[in-house]
Amino acid sequence: MSDGCCEETHKDSHYSPGYYWLGNDTLKVPLVLHRENRQRLAKSILTSKDKDSIEPNSFVLFQAGKSTTAYDTDHEPLFRQEKFFFWAFGSDMPDCYGVVALDSQENPTSTLFIPRLPAEYATWLGQIHSKEYYKKIFLVDNVEFADEMTAYLKNLNCSTLYTVAGLNTDSHNHTEPLTFKGIEEFKVNTTLAFPYVAECRVFKTPKEIEVLRYSVESTCKSHMQVMRKIRPGMKEYQCESIFLYHAYHDFGCRNVGYTCICAANKNSSVLHYGHAGEPNASTIRDGAMCLYDMGAEYHGYTADVTCSFPANGKFTEDQKIVYNAVLDASQSVIKAMKPGVEWIDMHKLAENRILSGLLAGGILVGSLEELVENKIGSVFFPHGLGHLLGLDTHDVGGYQGDAKPKVNSLRTTRSLIENMFITVEPGCYFIDHLLDQALADPSKARFFNRDVLARFRNFGGVRIEDDVLVTATGCENFSKMVPRTVEEIEAYMKH
């Protein structure tokens, strides 16, 4: 625990004073990113309509994730930090707390509370660092032990703790209960802070944008390795292993934001394939359509990119029909995106382009207007066009601001604002039970050409997913490096 020792560790670990970095060509992330987040939060509350209700000596309180074990065993699954806490402090340590004092708009005082580690920690888990060490790393004003939090806050005459507690609009889960020994000695407000923190998380800062750019580009390059190495006859999970290897080995991404979806054959019509019950275990057939939805995470920020392509590198005419319909949707949306645009309108635009493609391909008959009116779109495109993206794959805040009531499974119904980061992921799938439902419904059945449809029953599906930043005048597609057109994909996969 000598200074020399800490200095030594500083030089060769993922955290050093003010930085997160995994060495070599990986991104060096300045941890002032999180101090800026704390500042944004204090400013947003202290300049809000609620500002006059904020009492002196009050704090926003964050709670880190708890260390856990699997079932009754002593197996500790790889810890992943709670994302609100991470957003504010950038620390991956379990069992911490953090407070941001509402004492200044520009430079609120921040304190990180760390667990007091037993001596045997040094034998089993690693060097025990000093409070001073963590203060230097995370650029906070104070570091204290978590078991002294109550005394510390009382000493500061803490009046109110604003806890970060609220409802997640994707999962409909509430945040975990926030508590600590002695919390009953303070006034606790569980409602005020959450929407301010969530709203801050919606808008990415330049420093956050650089991390996201790195995660997305690392993800794209790892996808491209899969496209180079895939061959019919391989198992789907072998492609997952190739992605995971490159994301970690080449770019330092130990985690993915979500379980890899590596669907070939008809499996590409299962939207969230790849989970433990459908573990990417099929053999990739020659002629199969592949749908690979995989996103690597760096310093907590995740990408979410989907590439669809034929397993053998050459599109059939039928595959071109579906693929180009989805590509048209993707390109049309990205071209139209800019501040002020309604996300609901973008979803409708995508749906229209997909339906137009299916009409042109002869799978559907009738007019586009009739198809829309009779909700044929959601038979083929049953999920929303996209979602906010950041520390969570389905990032928070989709139903704040100017959000309209939920439609079409959309994860946000807001209009676009500069510095939102959002996925654009139109898709077209041949899902048996949705097709059967539609064919059994006379108002819908009349739009299907059953003979042509029969050809596509085992097609699977296509999804094209990009990660897009809303800019002042339009948008920037961070995942544009992956081959996207039929010609680009065929040329790239030839090698």
Add this chain to the structure above:
Amino acid sequence: MSDGCCEETHKDSHYSPGYYWLGNDTLKVPLVLHRENRQRLAKSILTSKDKDSIEPNSFVLFQAGKSTTAYDTDHEPLFRQEKFFFWAFGSDMPDCYGVVALDSQENPTSTLFIPRLPAEYATWLGQIHSKEYYKKIFLVDNVEFADEMTAYLKNLNCSTLYTVAGLNTDSHNHTEPLTFKGIEEFKVNTTLAFPYVAECRVFKTPKEIEVLRYSVESTCKSHMQVMRKIRPGMKEYQCESIFLYHAYHDFGCRNVGYTCICAANKNSSVLHYGHAGEPNASTIRDGAMCLYDMGAEYHGYTADVTCSFPANGKFTEDQKIVYNAVLDASQSVIKAMKPGVEWIDMHKLAENRILSGLLAGGILVGSLEELVENKIGSVFFPHGLGHLLGLDTHDVGGYQGDAKPKVNSLRTTRSLIENMFITVEPGCYFIDHLLDQALADPSKARFFNRDVLARFRNFGGVRIEDDVLVTATGCENFSKMVPRTVEEIEAYMKH
């Protein structure tokens, strides 16, 4: 949900009627393995001292793991099954229950209760299969919906449910509370079954042994890839990525039994390095001692193998001193292991060999007897010699049977019995705070040659871990294919 469709799925998925298989050269596991486990359990209870207390129409009740999300989000971490349930039923499906009727020693009736899935499951997560499908796969007598479990059991005049509930002696955690809607309508016995199930899990059947052999050999081959590809200047986590890639790509092991420990430099003296707080993030130095403790899991059964070697492929004389002391311990123990041998004696034997090596190397002075008497062994070798291994890395049952009171951090104190599967993992580490403690204690300090010790302060540590089956007359080392002697390692790493 037509039969044809199920048949199609059967042919190309991880589960088919009676088998788990990931294709290509991966192991095809007969699921009768789990029926045998259910039979073993019924027989062990029905022939035990408790047999007369077992009421007619009673059942042993198992509870699968629950599907979960991370914090408040809709992110579902990759599901991993609860291991008692898996042992009995071999299913990786969350939210299930299973009962084994105590109606026959040879062929107890078994019923699997599966969740009733909503129609949209087919869109998002995959095909919804029939009860008949699961019955064929898992070789159970009945499959019912979990929401009908109470009615089903009442209809069978169920008298008592013996739940699998107990204390894990490694984690000191209790099993998760077992409950379901309607459980209050039955007599529940929470104490009888657990020790019987745990004791069955201690002894591996021929079919379980084949799975473990596959997991261990897959693990060894993946370790050897790391030994071939490691170079000074690489990051530790790049070696982790190489191991994970081969374990998954080549052998179908999606999970590891525990987080990979990829320690180079002084980090190799941190016993459980590699967790999120110490994420294998150092640069591997030329001359560093590496300690790689990694184990791949196949069909729930995990390996646990450690290889230690110099990063540059060539041992220094100091590295040879420590490595050969540990190798001597390992070889001496494996030579001595056979039924009837006390595990405590094996630990002492390992400690003696390590201390002898350190005496010969001049790090310690005095006689072996004095060193043992003054507990110098645990300064360098602070963990137990090994642990039962199977579905859990630290498998259950270490403190049942003829176990003696706990000594020296040992995870079991039983004598060896045929078909136990156990790790042999002697280690020698230079851990600053343990060395400092010892040097500050006059009864210990006199045995250290401080000048020589100073040379080893930044050495790190060595662990050699094998996975060993106790046989009728001795033992079989399943991990013997990895290079182990100094000569073998240097020759293998030259290429």
